[in-house]
Every structure is written in C-alpha cells, then in structure tokens.
Amino acid sequence: xxxxxHPPAQAALRERLLSAVGSCFKxxxxxxxxxxxxxxxxxxxxxxxxxxxxxxxLQDQGGELLALRYDLTVPxxxxxxxxxxxxxxxxxxxxxxRRDNPAMTRGRxxxxxxxxxxxxxxxxxxxxxxxxxxIVHEVLSDLQLGDFLIKVNDxxxxxGVFAICGVPESKFIPACxxxxxxxxxxxxxxxxxxxxxxGLSPEAADRIGEYVQLHGGLDLIERLxxxxxxxxxxxxxxxxxxxxxxxxxxxxxxxTGKISFDLSLARGLDYYTGVIFEAVLLQQENEHVExxxxxxxxxxxxxxxxxxxxFDPKGRKVPCVGVSIGIERIFSILEQRLEASGEKLRTTETxxxxxxxxxxxxxxxxxxxxxxxxxxxxxxxxxRKDPKLLKQLQYCEDTGIPLAAIVGEQELADGVVKLRxxxxxxxxxx
Amino acid sequence: xxxxxHPPAQAALRERLLSAVGSCFKxxxxxxxxxxxxxxxxxxxxxxxxxxxxxxxLQDQGGELLALRYDLTVPxxxxxxxxxxxxxxxxxxxxxxRRDNPAMTRGRxxxxxxxxxxxxxxxxxxxxxxxxxxIVHEVLSDLQLGDFLIKVNDxxxxxGVFAICGVPESKFIPACxxxxxxxxxxxxxxxxxxxxxxGLSPEAADRIGEYVQLHGGLDLIERLxxxxxxxxxxxxxxxxxxxxxxxxxxxxxxxTGKISFDLSLARGLDYYTGVIFEAVLLQQENEHVExxxxxxxxxxxxxxxxxxxxFDPKGRKVPCVGVSIGIERIFSILEQRLEASGEKLRTTETxxxxxxxxxxxxxxxxxxxxxxxxxxxxxxxxxRKDPKLLKQLQYCEDTGIPLAAIVGEQELADGVVKLRxxxxxxxxxx
Numbered sequence: 001x002x003x004x005x006h007p008p009a010q011a012a013l014r015e016r017l018l019s020a021v022g023s024c025f026k027x028x029x030x031x032x033x034x035x036x037x038x039x040x041x042x043x044x045x046x047x048x049x050x051x052x053x054x055x056x057x058l059q060d061q062g063g064e065l066l067a068l069r070y071d072l073t074v075p076x077x078x079x080x081x082x083x084x085x086x087x088x089x090x091x092x093x094x095x096x097x098r099r100d101n102p103a104m105t106r107g108r109x110x111x112x113x114x115x116x117x118x119x120x121x122x123x124x125x126x127x128x129x130x131x132x133x134x135i136v137h138e139v140l141s142d143l144q145l146g147d148f149l150i151k152v153n154d155x156x157x158x159x160g161v162f163a164i165c166g167v168p169e170s171k172f173i174p175a176c177x178x179x180x181x182x183x184x185x186x187x188x189x190x191x192x193x194x195x196x197x198x199g200l201s202p203e204a205a206d207r208i209g210e211y212v213q214l215h216g217g218l219d220l221i222e223r224l225x226x227x228x229x230x231x232x233x234x235x236x237x238x239x240x241x242x243x244x245x246x247x248x249x250x251x252x253x254x255x256t257g258k259i260s261f262d263l264s265l266a267r268g269l270d271y272y273t274g275v276i277f278e279a280v281l282l283q284q285e286n287e288h289v290e291x292x293x294x295x296x297x298x299x300x301x302x303x304x305x306x307x308x309x310x311f312d313p314k315g316r317k318v319p320c321v322g323v324s325i326g327i328e329r330i331f332s333i334l335e336q337r338l339e340a341s342g343e344k345l346r347t348t349e350t351x352x353x354x355x356x357x358x359x360x361x362x363x364x365x366x367x368x369x370x371x372x373x374x375x376x377x378x379x380x381x382x383x384r385k386d387p388k389l390l391k392q393l394q395y396c397e398d399t400g401i402p403l404a405a406i407v408g409e410q411e412l413a414d415g416v417v418k419l420r421x422x423x424x425x426x427x428x429x430x
Numbered sequence: 431x432x433x434x435x436h437p438p439a440q441a442a443l444r445e446r447l448l449s450a451v452g453s454c455f456k457x458x459x460x461x462x463x464x465x466x467x468x469x470x471x472x473x474x475x476x477x478x479x480x481x482x483x484x485x486x487x488l489q490d491q492g493g494e495l496l497a498l499r500y501d502l503t504v505p506x507x508x509x510x511x512x513x514x515x516x517x518x519x520x521x522x523x524x525x526x527x528r529r530d531n532p533a534m535t536r537g538r539x540x541x542x543x544x545x546x547x548x549x550x551x552x553x554x555x556x557x558x559x560x561x562x563x564x565i566v567h568e569v570l571s572d573l574q575l576g577d578f579l580i581k582v583n584d585x586x587x588x589x590g591v592f593a594i595c596g597v598p599e600s601k602f603i604p605a606c607x608x609x610x611x612x613x614x615x616x617x618x619x620x621x622x623x624x625x626x627x628x629g630l631s632p633e634a635a636d637r638i639g640e641y642v643q644l645h646g647g648l649d650l651i652e653r654l655x656x657x658x659x660x661x662x663x664x665x666x667x668x669x670x671x672x673x674x675x676x677x678x679x680x681x682x683x684x685x686t687g688k689i690s691f692d693l694s695l696a697r698g699l700d701y702y703t704g705v706i707f708e709a710v711l712l713q714q715e716n717e718h719v720e721x722x723x724x725x726x727x728x729x730x731x732x733x734x735x736x737x738x739x740x741f742d743p744k745g746r747k748v749p750c751v752g753v754s755i756g757i758e759r760i761f762s763i764l765e766q767r768l769e770a771s772g773e774k775l776r777t778t779e780t781x782x783x784x785x786x787x788x789x790x791x792x793x794x795x796x797x798x799x800x801x802x803x804x805x806x807x808x809x810x811x812x813x814r815k816d817p818k819l820l821k822q823l824q825y826c827e828d829t830g831i832p833l834a835a836i837v838g839e840q841e842l843a844d845g846v847v848k849l850r851x852x853x854x855x856x857x858x859x860x
Contacts, residue, residue, distance in 0.1 A: 001493060001494060003466035003468055004466070005463065005464070005465045005466070005509050005512075005513075006463060006465075007463060008461035008462060008520065010464075011461070011462040011463050011464050012442070012461070012462065014464070015462060016544045025808075026778065026779050026808065027808050027809075028803070028808075028809075028810065029780040029808065029809075029810035029829075030444070030778065031438035031441070031446060031776050031777035031778050032438060032441040032442065032777070033435065033437060033438055033441050034435070034440075034441050034444070035435045035436075036431055036433035036434070036435070036541050037467060037498075037527075037541065038527075038540075038541060039524065044754035045521040055490070056488060056489075057489040057491065058486060058487070058488055058489060058493070058498075058508040059486075059487040059489045059490075060489075061486070061487065061529060063431060064431060068467075068488075079435050082435075083435075085439070090438070095467065096466075097823055100492060110468075111466050111467065111468060119813070121813070123813035123814060124813060124814050124815045127792075127813040127815075128813045129812070130796075131813075134800070134803070138803065149514065200743075201630060250795055252541035252793055252797050252800065253796065253800045254800060344517060346463070348460065348461050349456050349457075349459075355613040362557075363682055366560075366679055366682040366683065367682050370564070370682065370683045370684060372573070373457060373564070373568065378456065378457050378458075378459065379457075379458075380458065380459035381458075382556060382759070383549070383553035383557040383558045383561075384554050384557070385554045385557075399459075405433060422824075424554060
C-alpha cells in the first residue's frame with residue numbers, strides 16, 4: 001500500500017526528470033554521496049516532530065534496531081558528524097519512506113524519491129543560502145513547469161514575532177506548525193486552532209495574525225526593521241538583517257521577481273534554525289481570476305545549524321543549509337502533461353532491428369547483430385527462428401526503432417545489407 | 431552493520447560503473463523498470479532456499495506484513511504476474527538487502543547493488559539465453575577486468591545426472607547446493623558432505639563425481655549425448671540438446687573462447703529450471719602456475735521458467751532468463767586498482783571557479799557566477815565575502831577545477847575577466 005511499480009514509460013520519464021535535477025546540482029559543484037536506506041532507529045526518532053510516528057521500523061531480528069530513512073537530511077547530518085566533516089557541498093537523489101496515509105492522486109506515497117542539495121560549513125552569512133534559492137529558481141525554470149513563487153522566511157523572525165506577541169517559548173514549535181497551515185486554510189481557522197488546540201490567548205493570536213499575514217520584498221523587510229517592538233527582539237533583528245542581505249544577493253542573481261518574503265511560512269520540521277523557504281507553482285485558472293492560485297509546494301528547504309551537532313559526541317556544530325526538490329509532485333505534473341499531449345516517450349534506445357525476410361536465416365541475423373553490438377550500435381532482433389518480416393517491422397513501429405537492417409537470401413549472396421527507414425519505408429543497400 | 435556510506439570518491443566511481451553496465455543493457459534494447467524496496471513478506475518467503483532466513487522483515491506496525499527485497503528477480507516475476515505481462519526485456523539497477531554475515535573485504539554487504547537484465551516471454555529455444563551470455567561477455571570485456579571465464583550448465587542435465595546415479599528426486603536440490611561448492615573445495619570434501627550431511631550412498635556420490643568433474647565445449651556435449659545412461663534420461667537429453675544449440679549461437683557471436691560447459695556449476699537458488707551460468711575472473715598469479723586461478727564470481731544467472739507462474743492466481747507461466755552482474759565485487763576490484771594507480775577521480779564537474787583578488791568584490795563575483803550559471807557553465811565560488819586569492823586557487827587544485835575566472839578592480843574597470851588556467855598558470859583577459 002502506498003508504493004508502486006514504475007513500468008518502463010514511467011521509469012523513462014522519471015530518469016529524465018531525476019537526471020535534469022541532478023545535472024543542475026552538479027552545475028553548482030556538488031558531489032554525490034550515498035547513504036544506506038537503513039539507519040539506526042535512535043538516529044531518526046525525535047527529529048521529525050509529529051512525523052516521527054510515520055517512521056518504518058524493522059523487526060528486531062537480533063543485532064541493531066533499525067528503521068528506514070524518513071528523509072535525506074538527517075542521514076546527511078549523521079554522515080558529517082560520523083566522519084568529522086566540517087565542509088561539504090553534496091547532492092543525493094534517493095528514495096525515502098513514510099508510513100503516511102497515501103494519496104496517490106496528489107503524488108503522496110509511502111516510498112518516494114527525494115532530491116537534495118546541501119551546503120555544510122561555516123561561511124559568511126547568506127551566501128550559501130542565496131545559492132540554494134538560485135538552484136530552486138533554476139530547476140523550476142529548466143523544467144518549464146509554468147509560473148512559480150518562492151516564499152522565504154526565517155525561523156528567528158517567527159520566534160521574534162511569537163515572543164513579542166506573548167507566546168511562551170515552549171509553544172513556539174507548535175505555534176509554528178499552526179502558522180504553516182496559512183497557505184491552505186484562512187486565518188480564522190488558524191487562529192481558532194491556536195486558541196483552541198495550542199492554548200494561546202486570543203490576544204496573542206490576534207497580534208500574531210497582524211504579522212503572519214504580511215508578505216512582500218525588501219520594502220517589507222525595511223518596514224519590519226523599523227517596527228518598534230520587533231526591532232527590539234534580538235532574534236528577529238538578526239533574522240531581518242540576514243533577510244535583507246539575502247535579498248541583496250538575490251538581486252545580484254536577478255531572481256527577486258519570483259521571491260516573496262512571507263511571514264506565514266513556517267515549515268513543519270523541528271530542525272530548522274534560520275532561513276526557510278518553499279516554492280509553489282502558480283496556476284492562472286482563467287483570466288478573470290486576478291491573483292494566481294497556488295497548486296502546491298514543489299521545493300523546500302532551509303538552514304539547520306544544530307542538526308549535525310546532535311550526532312557529534314562533543315556536540316560540535318556544523319552549520320548547514322539545503323534544499324529538497326519535490327520530485328514526486330513534479331513527476332505527477334509532467335506525467336499528466338505528457339498524457340494530455342498524446343506524445344509517447346520511447347522506453348528503449350535501440351537504433352536498429354536486425355531482420356530477415358525469409359526462413360532459415362537465424363544464423364545470418366545472429367552474426368550481423370553481433371557485429372553491430374561489437375561496433376557500438378544499439379541493436380535488437382526478435383527471439384524467433386523464423387519471424388515474419390511484417391512482425392519484425394511492426395515491432396520497430398511499436399517500440400520506436402527507427403531503422404531495420406534486413407538480410408535476406410539475395411543480400412547474403414551479394415554480401416550486402418538492406419537498411420530500411422521504418423517511418424519513410426526508404427531502403428538502401430549497403 | 432554491513433552497510434556503508436559512500437563518500438564522494440566512491441559514489442563517483444560507483445556511478446561510473448553502474449552507468450557502464452546500464453549502458454550495455456540499453457544497448458540490447460532493455461527498458462528500465464523500478465519496483466519498491468518493500469515487498470509483501472509472503473512474496474519473498476520460500477523463494478531463496480537457505481537464503482530465506484536472511485530476509486529483513488519490517489515490524490508489524492499495522493497493515494501489511496512487509497520485508498525488504500532480497501534480489502531483483504522475484505520482484506520482477508511478481509511485477510510480470512501482477513500486470514499480466516507475458517513479454518518483456520527489462521533491466522533494473524538497485525539495492526537489495528540480506529541479513530548475511532558481512533565480509534567487507536570480499537565485497538559482501540547487507541545492503542548492496544544488483545544490476546539485472548532479464549528477458550521474459552515464450553520464444554524459440556536458447557536465443558534469449560545466448561544474448562544473456564553475450565551481455566556478460568560484453569560487460570566484463572568493456573570494464574577491462576582482466577581474463578574471465580563463463581561457466582555454463584543446465585539444471586536439467588544435473589537432474590539427469592542425479593537421477594541416473596540413483597539420487598531420489600527429493601534430494602536433487604540439496605545435492606545441487608553441495609555440487610555448487612566444487613569451485614571452492616576439492617571433490618573429496620564435496621563427496622563427504624553428500625554422503626555425510628545429505629545422506630547419499632557412497633556409490634551414488636562416486637557416480638556423481640564422474641560427471642560433475644567434467645568440463646569442456648561442444649566436444650563434451652557430443653560425448654554426453656552419446657553417453658549410454660545419460661542419453662536415456664529425458665531431462666538430461668533435453669538439456670544437452672539445448673546446450674548444443676546454445677554453443678552454436680555462441681559460436682556465431684564469436685565468444686566460445688571464454689565459455690566452458692561445466693557440470694559442477696549448480697547455483698544455489700531454487701527457482702532455476704534450465705540453463706545456468708556464472709562468470710569468474712581468472713588471475714594469472716605468476717607464470718609458473720599453468721592453470722589460471724579463479725578469484726570469484728562476478729556475474730551469474732539462468733533460466734527460471736516457473737517463477738512468474740507462482741505469482742499468477744491461475745499459475746500461467748512466463749518463461750524467463752536473466753543475468754545479474756556482481757557489481758559490488760567489481761566495484762572492490764576497480765577501487766583497489768584506482769587506489770594502487772594513485773589516480774584521483776574528480777567528484778565534481780565544475781569547469782570554472784569565480785574568484786576575486788581584492789576585498790569588497792563579493793557583488794562582482796555573485797553577478798559573474800550568476801551569468802555563468804545562466805549560460806550553462808558549471809561554476810563555483812567560495813562562500814566567503816573576502817577570500818584570499820591563494821585560497822581560491824588552492825580550492826581549484828584540491829577539487830580539480832581547471833579554470834579560474836578572476837575579476838579584480840582593474841578587470842571591473844576595464845569590463846573584462848581574467849581567465850586563468852589553474853595547471854599552467856597562463857592567463858588571458860577576455
């Protein structure tokens with residue numbers, strides 16, 4: 001349940017997509033690493049907030065207690081700490097596992113791919129963070145998914161907002177999780193969850209509401225830096241200062257047009273400590289709608305400066321920032337688009353089918369195909385002693401093989417091959 | 431335990447290797463499929479003989495009882511049956527899981543890659559089987575691993591041998607497992623296991639010994655076809671007839687020089703029904719040794735005509751033959767060879783580092799690198815506001831970046847960039 005086989009057409013589309021995203025990561029100088037699907041349970045438990053209950057655990061068959069990885073970020077942090085690496089730019093494209101309620105139509109599965117790019121190391125502020133946003137911009141532009149928006153916020157700004165609105169620190173993380181729903185439900189619902197479930201006072205919730213509904217650009221950052229209360233909060237001030245720097249760098253990258261500083265962005269995971277971001281695709285349903293509608297998140301990430309330290313026996317910190325591309329949702333979109341276009345993706349790369357028009361010529365086919373393979377030509381033949389020529393040509397049409405190399409009695413006698421263009425039916429002897 | 435992280439150098443070598451093997455499979459017109467790492471326990475249990483106790487089971491957290499796949503063959507058969515596919519040529523490169531005693535130095539892990547190519551469908555005898563052997567020959571030749579030998583046998587010939595030697599049918603599979611050890615231990619030991627552990631009579635064991643120590647080519651096949659006892663056994667006769675056909679096809683492929691019909695080859699898995707094969711690397715320790723020594727199996731496979739039917743509710747059979755490349759052992763060999771050569775594999779593809787020789791030029795670097803990325807050039811920069819030029823050039827040398835694009839105050843004023851060849855130190859302004 002919640003997993004699926006990928007038949008060739010899907011596997012081919014997926015390979016194309018994963019390789020496009022991987023290329024973009026390599027573009028930015030990232031090296032690949034690979035970590036096991038299995039992690040020690042103790043490594044994963046407690047890292048994912050409410051998500052921890054979705055971890056797949058292995059049966060105790062003697063030896064270590066294991067679980068399947070829930071994402072690629074925690075294994076990366078574990079890898080850095082274990083190998084005492086303090087400086088690394090890596091990407092990792094691999095499957096992760098969550099015992100979630102599957103929702104196949106929305107691309108939510110229990111086994112799914114993640115494509116992660118992360119920069120670990122102590123650097124000057126916001127330079128790696130800006131590159132992560134540039135990468136999101138590049139990937140989404142390259143894949144031609146349509147218009148998109150990258151929302152940016154900072155956990156420190158949110159903490160500052162909570163603090164000045166009178167939320168006790170113990171409630172910051174639950175409050176974050178609630179604010180994060182603002183992109184799906186209206187403020188009134190978020191407010192009532194804050195007051196009802198999370199136990200915030202109605203006044204605190206109202207004050208929070210004034211902030212988290214704001215979004216904008218450099219102008220908003222400047223305004224909040226002047227905000228008499230917020231600017232007095234140390235965390236918020238740091239966050240806003242860095243956000244300003246980030247926007248300067250993004251201006252140099254020429255991508256601020258698709259970036260929105262959005263105070264409602266909170267992201268669910270516990271381990272973020274600074275900048276957070278999330279990219280959504282925008283859909284212009286029709287021309288009467290003025291504001292473009294979001295059709296869901298396709299990338300996300302942020303800064304997690306504390307995670308590596310949790311796996312180091314001496315608690316040594318390695319600051320990190322990273323991005324994860326939501327490949328499954330993008331895959332669903334591309335698949336639907338391909339289906340709508342009626343275009344058929346080839347699932348093989350065969351250049352030529354070796355065929356015979358008469359009986360008793362299997363040996364000739366085997367000899368010729370062997371020569372083609374040895375010469376580096378991608379070739380197939382039917383696994384029949386005496387297949388009909390029509391059947392062989394039909395196979396070419398069904399699988400998109402462009403050429404047939406035909407060797408019959410006459411060709412054998414003349415020492416030639418008849419090369420046929422399957423689409424045009426043109427033939428040359430050679 | 432028994433798993434490992436692949437740091438960038440290993441991941442790069444592995445990617446190179448997997449892509450070489452995958453290319454060879456595509457060469458032969460195979461399409462990729464992908465199946466989940468998780469399978470239902472009931473799908474796996476009972477398919478692997480003694481191996482079944484090595485299956486990783488997931489904890490019962492409600493819902494289905496799951497296990498991690500043990501190989502890629504059983505999931506492929508399950509996939510064919512589930513989707514009622516009767517005809518397919520596919521490859522699959524992915525990780526499998528076995529709770530085995532790890533032996534890292536010999537490349538035996540609990541999580542490891544398999545690279546499988548299989549042909550499913552009802553075809554004329556031995557044509558797909560011959561292609562599988564051709565592929566093994568191509569992969570091992572392409573990877574330049576040194577001299578190798580592909581041993582071939584047929585389960586039906588072995589069954590015939592057991593039958594005419596007086597082994598009861600219920601003991602065929604255990605007897606197979608014992609015969610399979612002949613490549614590692616001398617006949618005397620195999621014989622005593624047969625008599626002691628497996629309960630065969632000493633006479634039966636001796637008669638078996640006369641057959642299973644034979645190996646050769648077409649001549650041996652012809653001789654056994656004339657063997658007064660063996661030729662009377664229906665199974666053996668079929669197997670020998672097919673083996674003869676196989677050798678004819680392999681002769682047309684021009685690869686019989688590296689093929690040995692070897693009656694000791696048995697292979698452990700329960701599901702094989704016909705041709706079986708295994709490739710071993712040969713090592714010429716020194717010139718005094720006359721016979722080359724085998725250093726272990728690097729590929730194997732065979733025909734399994736009954737497996738798909740086990741997963742079909744109506745038991746419909748789909749004949750299959752396939753090959754699995756032992757990528758982990760090959761990886762160990764290539765890694766040792768790379769280490770011995772002192773050659774350093776680049777782990778990134780960066781073409782140019784954007785550098786500045788003076789302070790306060792971060793903006794210029796960000797602007798230039800952004801232009802390079804947008805123009806499709808693989809570029810990096812250090813994540814520092816004011817890094818020293820020496821440090822930037824050192825980074826190029828450490829990571830193998832061939833060029834540095836340097837923009838200093840003078841270059842900015844002149845509207846040019848200084849392009850430096852890191853190895854030769856030559857510079858051009860452009």
